[in-house]
Amino acid sequence: MLNVTNILIILFLPFINFLILGLGSRSIKQPVSGTIATVSLLLAAGLSLMIGYQYFIVKGMVNGAFPPIELFRYPWMVFGSKLTIDMSLVLDPLTVMMLVVVTSVSAMVHLFSLGYMKGEERYTTYYAFLGLFTFSMLGLLLAGNLFQIYIFWELVGVSSFLLIGYYFSKPSAVAAAKKAFIVTRFADLGFLIGILILSFYGETLDIATLIQRLTAPAGSQSLAIQTAGWLGISALTWGLAMIFIGGAGKSAMFPLHIWLPDAMEGPTPVSALIHAATMVVAGVYLVARLFPIFQLSACILDLITYTGIFSAFFAAIIACTQTDIKRVLAYSTMSQIGYMMFSLGIARPEDHYLGYMASLFHLFTHAFFKSLLFLGAGAVIHMIHSNEMNKMGGLRKFMPVTHITFLIACLAIAGIFPFAGFFSKEEILLATYHANFPVFVIALCTSGLTAFYMFRLYFSIFWGKHQAHDPHHSEGTFTMKFPLMLLMLCTLVAGFLPFSSWIFQGDTHETSHINWKFSLVPLSLSTLGILIAAYFFRKPSSRVADTLMWMGGIYRISKNKFYIDEIYLWITQRVLFPLVGKPAAWVDKNIIDGTVNGVGNFVGSIYYFIRGMQSGKLQDYLLYFLAGIAAWMVYFIYIWK
């Protein structure tokens, strides 16, 4: 079962979809294209589940750990004698877990899109792009080579670009697509430089070898990378910081988060797949994959922790004031990824890397409930034809399935027992409590805020005053409801999986247990958040307006997302273009090209001068002749000895 054929089938099914549907985008009509894509993705998801079962349960642990299995390796590109990009397929616990997440969420999104995208003009192209994305994401996960990760990293970036810009004639979608690509490209530059640094000292691009060499206490490579440095910071720290920048860009960590809310311009199922469950957690995946190396640098771990917790809190504040339901979800994604990040940052050997396990556990559960939330939002948008909260209300009677599934997802993200989010968040908080108390306090507050803004969303959509909507629109087809129910099922059971015995760092691991005494505080905070949201938003009232009057400036700042976009805009429009681009263009036109033209004109003027001398007038020639004689005479008399 765990052989290369099955993995290749999983990997290439989406790619074949991309090729066939991309090349035949005008000849293959809907719903044929969608059906082909969905069926093959369901097949891939089934295979992945089988592989997960085989890997974790049938094959099991060997000497207290799951051994990585290398299924395939081909030297794709060779740089000099040491560095090689091997295209490889490696299965390890992290990969297998992510494989299941990506294929199953992707399959659900394919299924949901059958109904959601019905009647769209570029329906086939849409499925082709989804295939490209899924292929790239799987390639990223299965990579055993650092550069291979980078390759697929860029490919997921471009498929995200293509899907955000799906409605290409809408200027806002184009702008969002460009922004997403450019911001993440900037971060990828960091990733690339990080790869260059680490691979130069580690003398390999193979991840397993790199980890082994750099973590060997007295190895020549690990000594070299720790002693070399620049500006008083070791090469190791530089390299890791650069790689983290790459991860932070993809995972929308502050201050590289600005692309994520705008990315909601894409079709909603795309947001569910790419901008909630899979691509945006690639940064977390990257840090987790290289965790043994990250662990060598305490200051980078601190950087990860504080970036993570700040992003989590910051995004939660913004999420409380947004009115576009997809943007609320986008900021909540950023906030939840912040949780995963800081949890990785605080993981340490004393508590058997509880933070590491908790982070990935949260990644796992979050993928299900967040894609459920997005698909639910998609169903709502499909019915109302608007993203704005104030156009919704009282929908619980009209969309019962969406209502229940959305409620469960909200409870999960708020961290209420017994839904998936409770278990993973619990572990994160527990790990943080032991490692870093100030971070723990902020994380607790964030968790309360999360409950508040999620239920603000929930009550605004499904409760409150019913807004008139087109009676012809119903809740959607079975293909739209079924993924919601399936994902709800995942949200219900995911928390009870023995995750901690599958994915862990180090030699020993702690089994999950619920510490009820500890859980009391986060649970009550979340409940408080829900109650406050209910107080304000369950029924239409003047409470919201009154409070906003009282909040004043704070509300405005949060509503405007702390003006981060404006700052970026100012830097690019007022600094980069006029102060770098324009002068460069000016210099090229006037100085460099000016010199070229100047040389030309100079030669031209010599020509005019000499031509003028050949006037044909005898008097002129006599004058030159006499002047020449005079010059020679002066020379012979006064200078020549």
Next chain:
Amino acid sequence: MNLLLLLIVPLIAAIGIMLSPRVSAVRQISLAASLVQLMLVGWLLFQMLNSRSVSAQPLYFEQVYQWFPSWNIQFHIGVDGIAISMMILTALVVLAGVLVSWQESILPKEFFFLLMFLSLGAYGFFMARDIFTLFFFLELAVIPKFLLIGIWGSGQKQYSAMKLALMLMAGSALVFVGLTGIYLEAHSFDLTVLSATHFPVAFQYLFYPLLFVGFGIFAALFPFHTWVPDGHASAPTAASMFLAGISMKLGGYGCLRVASFLMPDAAIHYAPVIIILSTCAILYGAFVTLMQSDLKYMNAYSSVSHCGFVMLGIGVFNTTSVYGAILQMISHGLMTALFFAAIGMIYYRTHTRKIPELGGLLAKLPFISTVFVIAGLCSLGLPGLSGFVAEMTVFVGSWENKSLWVRLATILSCASIVVTAVYILRASGKVIMGPIRETFVNLSDAVWYEKMAAIFLLAGIFVMGIAPFLLQYIIGNEAAAIVKQGTQVLINK
């Protein structure tokens, strides 16, 4: 196989074009000739790989004819993997160039004649093993460009044609002085003989800059690049493709094969200057590109930026970076030719190249738009396309140099991938995406010859991007041999 075939085919085609009475015959002859060229080059590659698997040689299909015996000038030709891969590039670009010019209505006979002549010059240049022969073919390729721009060009074509011809002639003059110097020192023009000669260091320090700058002008070495934007912008589509796709490669190839190969001491001595100039070209070129509003100017400046990678690779002069430089030459040739072809197709339909005047073409021109976007993605170094393979090799190669300022130069060059993304997406966002302009709603998509042109170039880009190990197999060892030869001379000294 006889290498002379590759020179004879374009020559016969050129004569045939001059003699043929009808325009349709002209086209058919050109197309047939360029297809035959492509097949010949493919066959050449196949034969070379075959005989290399038996026994590795430095040169294949070698031929020597006495040319000017009194000066010891021989017509010496022969190819290795690098030359063959450059010839494949030439064949693809010429084929695509002929196809996109299918409907050329102004003096079609002369136009195709000059195209054939250009390809003759390029093939001769790449197969020359005698630097006089090499120079001969280099010159052969300059004059047709002047005519192509001056007659079939647009905009301020006289000015551009003159500027291009004069700057390239200045480059040739420098090269010629360098060649004369080499001849006076070693009494030979033969590359094989010369490569075994170690030139005195003082000689190298004097003559290397002449040769390098001379060839460098062809390859848009900063700050001698200003012929590039004007020349490309004024040239007709096929000529732009040829200029950027092949002509600029003549310079890079010359810098590598003649200048750095023969004078490794000087190559290492002047490396800082070259690296600084190429970093300037890369980053500064990218920023200048950012400010362009004409698609052709944009692509021309982006060529300056991309050719900077070639020079960077040659400047750093280690195995990986030189290999990267060669890859970048091939990749840039294919990519930029494709880009110019797409721009030409857009211009042919909309009659404008100004970015602000275009918009939303994807709705009406899906094929051309897709080609445009793929060329753009290749330019910004998307994995799976050729640009990524080449640029990453240059980066890794130049990172191998431990000195701090080379590292900084590498980081700055890497930073260009972000700027490139900005200008490519800015252009695609405006031209391809966005709401379509009312004047464009009746446009029709590419026709068969345009599609064929794009498909040939796309095939090259994809093969190189998806299977870089193929090129590695063809030229990997030979790139290493160039550097090794250089350093060998250094060690023996």
